[in-house]
Amino acid sequence: MDCPIPISEYEHILLAHGGGGRLTDQLIRRLFYAGLSNELLESGHDGAVLPPLSGKVAMTTDSFVVDPIFFPGGDIGHLAVNGTVNDLVCCGAVPRYLSLAFILEEGLPMEELWRVVRSVGETAERVGVKVVTGDTKVVEKGKGDRIFINTTGIGEVLPGIEIAPARCREGDVVLINGSVGDHGIAIMNARKQVLFDTGVKSDTCSLWGMMSRVLEEVPGIHVLRDPTRGGLASALNEIASASGTGITLYEKEIPVSQGVRGASEVLGLDPLYIANEGKILVILPAEEAERALSVMQSFPEGKESRIIGRVTSENRGLVQLETVIGTSRIVKMITGEQLPRIC
Amino acid sequence: MKHIDEYRDRELVLKLSERIAREISRSWNIMEICGGQTHTLMKYSLQQLLPQQINLIHGPGCPVCVTPVEMIDRAIELAMNPGVILASFGDMMRVPGSHTDLLEAKAKGADVRMVYAPLDALQQAMDHPDREVVFFAVGFETTAPAVAMTVREARRRQVPNFSVLVSHVRVPPAMEALLGSELNRIDGFLAAGHVCTVMGEAEYRPIAERYGVPIVITGFEPVDILLGLHTLIGMLEGGRNEVENAYTRSVRPEGNLQAKAIMGEVFDLTDRNWRGIGTIPSSGLRLSQDYEDFDALRRFSLKETQQAEPGVCMAGEILTGRKRPPQCSAFGSACTPEHPKGAPMVSSEGACAAYYAYGSAGEDPRPQESSINEH
Numbered sequence: 121m122d123c124p125i126p127i128s129e130y131e132h133i134l135l136a137h138g139g140g141g142r143l144t145d146q147l148i149r150r151l152f153y154a155g156l157s158n159e160l161l162e163s164g165h166d167g168a169v170l171p172p173l174s175g176k177v178a179m180t181t182d183s184f185v186v187d188p189i190f191f192p193g194g195d196i197g198h199l200a201v202n203g204t205v206n207d208l209v210c211c212g213a214v215p216r217y218l219s220l221a222f223i224l225e226e227g228l229p230m231e232e233l234w235r236v237v238r239s240v241g242e243t244a245e246r247v248g249v250k251v252v253t254g255d256t257k258v259v260e261k262g263k264g265d266r267i268f269i270n271t272t273g274i275g276e277v278l279p280g281i282e283i284a285p286a287r288c289r290e291g292d293v294v295l296i297n298g299s300v301g302d303h304g305i306a307i308m309n310a311r312k313q314v315l316f317d318t319g320v321k322s323d324t325c326s327l328w329g330m331m332s333r334v335l336e337e338v339p340g341i342h343v344l345r346d347p348t349r350g351g352l353a354s355a356l357n358e359i360a361s362a363s364g365t366g367i368t369l370y371e372k373e374i375p376v377s378q379g380v381r382g383a384s385e386v387l388g389l390d391p392l393y394i395a396n397e398g399k400i401l402v403i404l405p406a407e408e409a410e411r412a413l414s415v416m417q418s419f420p421e422g423k424e425s426r427i428i429g430r431v432t433s434e435n436r437g438l439v440q441l442e443t444v445i446g447t448s449r450i451v452k453m454i455t456g457e458q459l460p461r462i463c
Numbered sequence: 464m465k466h467i468d469e470y471r472d473r474e475l476v477l478k479l480s481e482r483i484a485r486e487i488s489r490s491w492n493i494m495e496i497c498g499g500q501t502h503t504l505m506k507y508s509l510q511q512l513l514p515q516q517i518n519l520i521h522g523p524g525c526p527v528c529v530t531p532v533e534m535i536d537r538a539i540e541l542a543m544n545p546g547v548i549l550a551s552f553g554d555m556m557r558v559p560g561s562h563t564d565l566l567e568a569k570a571k572g573a574d575v576r577m578v579y580a581p582l583d584a585l586q587q588a589m590d591h592p593d594r595e596v597v598f599f600a601v602g603f604e605t606t607a608p609a610v611a612m613t614v615r616e617a618r619r620r621q622v623p624n625f626s627v628l629v630s631h632v633r634v635p636p637a638m639e640a641l642l643g644s645e646l647n648r649i650d651g652f653l654a655a656g657h658v659c660t661v662m663g664e665a666e667y668r669p670i671a672e673r674y675g676v677p678i679v680i681t682g683f684e685p686v687d688i689l690l691g692l693h694t695l696i697g698m699l700e701g702g703r704n705e706v707e708n709a710y711t712r713s714v715r716p717e718g719n720l721q722a723k724a725i726m727g728e729v730f731d732l733t734d735r736n737w738r739g740i741g742t743i744p745s746s747g748l749r750l751s752q753d754y755e756d757f758d759a760l761r762r763f764s765l766k767e768t769q770q771a772e773p774g775v776c777m778a779g780e781i782l783t784g785r786k787r788p789p790q791c792s793a794f795g796s797a798c799t800p801e802h803p804k805g806a807p808m809v810s811s812e813g814a815c816a817a818y819y820a821y822g823s824a825g826e827d828p829r830p831q832e833s834s835i836n837e838h
Contacts (some may be wrong), residue, residue, distance in 0.1 A: 130707050315579070315580075447507055447512060449505070449508040452819075455800035
């Protein structure tokens with residue numbers, strides 16, 4: 121579909137597009153409604169009035185400032201939907217509604233905004249989540265960087281599901297649905313920070329499809345966590361610390377693609393700390409692992425699912441790695457910022 | 464991954480560590496020169512596989528760590544100049560100067576840009592002809608050739624707004640300074656494979672001979688390091704004070720002749736202050752007369768002063784192997800990668816950073832009474 125605000129009218133975003141007047145209205149009606157149509161959004165209210173939800177409600181919010189906004193495997197629109205949806209999934213909730221707030225930089229090509237709005241719309245539709253309210257602000261050129269997005273998500277926690285980092289128990293095992301580090305390296309590649317083309321694409325995807333089936337089959341899951349910024353190592357450290365358990369990882373079992381490994385070697389990065397956008401850590405009793413794995417492996421985003429570690433009573437609050445050469449060491453939380461503006 | 468996995472092979476690692484254990488008869492103090500090797504030792508917990516008699520001492524081979532305070536101060540002074548873009552490797556950003564670091568200067572408005580290669584800095588100069596671009600050139604003989612090439616390229620392309628703040632250092636004079644010290648207890652060295660890839664073996668022979676220490680040129684993967692140690696233990700036990708190459712897949716005896724030639728053309732030797740260690744004769748590089756127009760010190764008339772190490776950091780004792788990071792009272796408490804008190808906690812090659820990242824904080828993975836064995 122072509123951009124509904126054709127180039128002949130407004131080729132670029134103007135300050136007036138955030139001014140609340142005629143141009144804002146035109147942007148909302150012609151661009152956002154066209155890309156995101158649903159009855160709740162189009163009600164024209166100041167906010168969305170939602171039908172009652174059953175059970176516990178999960179809510180999460182996330183801002184997206186990724187640079188560049190288009191990258192191999194996705195764009196900022198995909199991230200804005202998938203990132204928030206995946207946080208709801210990690211609460212054991214069915215993603216229902218999203219808010220969508222844009223901060224746009226004056227001069228942004230209208231065509232680029234349209235591409236992003238469309239990818240938000242398409243991604244939301246695939247997941248089955250509705251964008252029900254939104255906001256647009258425009259800042260002067262140089263005061264922002266093209267597009268920043270905030271999304272807030274509301275989900276309905278599945279009955280009988282109780283997922284929390286503190287529920288991690290000795291005797292649990294740790295599963296992951298595929299290779300780590302792809303998103304971070306794809307972004308570095310897009311920024312030309314890797315001197316060769318690694319061919320790595322971002323793994324950005326919604327985890328709801330796969331996880332809805334897993335939660336149905338294995339309701340006794342203890343912890344779900346998407347290892348985004350800070351990577352696998354930081355996510356597991358948070359869980360170990362919240363639950364007071366020790367987590368042991370098997371280095372040789374952790375899937376890392378050739379492209380990510382190559383780039384990491386050259387740049388001196390550790391894939392355990394590189395961001396993911398379509399990965400999930402599933403922590404559950406060992407005897408339920410096979411059942412969860414077989415469901416996960418039947419989805420394209422879970423094809424490479426496997427057990428990468430176990431929960432122990434040793435080294436409480438810490439993550440330990442059994443290295444490829446058979447020694448062991450502690451894996452810390454990430455320090456500082458490995459890579460700014462990754463999502 | 465080819466050319467990597469072979470050198471992290473569990474069977475090979477075990478075989479080598481068993482041989483080392485079998486052949487060692489007494490305790491030896493062994494210094495690995497390069498911070499990259501320290502990093503591998505910690506990342507793979509290689510000490511778990513080595514006999515207690517091997518006492519590894521972490522050497523000064525971390526270019527970021529040994530860059531003196533006054534150089535950081537100069538870089539910050541340049542960066543705060545509104546007409547200047549300061550281009551630097553990312554590692555330098557958090558290294559404390561006397562008052563602040565480059566990251567803070569950046570937050571205050573200085574134009575500091577991280578680059579991965581010196582040529583990227585030259586490109587910045589060509590992209591911004593209205594600004595002065597200064598590259599903060601830090602590193603051992605490994606990075607010096609790329610900087611030399613960049614300076615030569617800047618002259619060839621007549622880029623008038625490019626200059627270099629040169630803080631390059633050389634390994635052999637530092638080894639001599641360590642060996643010449645009264646406190647020296649080093650029995651043998653694992654020399655830095657990447658430095659030798661550029662420079663070759665020749666510089667190390669007179670050191671082995673003069674000070675009576677064996678030196679083994681060693682790589683950076685677990686198998687490389689164990690191979691280096693195995694070779695060195697054999698030489699120590701047999702009393703052979705020579706230079707051997709255990710990193711032949713990268714190091715040729717003569718080194719990289721092209722790289723050495725361009726370094727010789729662009730740089731001269733100079734005395735250089737090492738952070739926490741002091742001035743070591745002929746241990747630094749500076750631009751030669753032919754290229755002095757590209758020297759940022761000259762272009763911006765910067766003062767050549769010396770500054771003392773601020774605060775509690777005992778970088779000198781760490782960098783000369785007299786103390787291990789956990790023996791510092793600030794390690795893991797007042798001094799962390801987020802709030803470093805000194806350079807060895809900042810750099811990825813710094814011993815403190817390696818201990819912090821891979822050991823549990825505040826705890827020596829291999830507890831010892833003192834750092835160095837007295838024979």
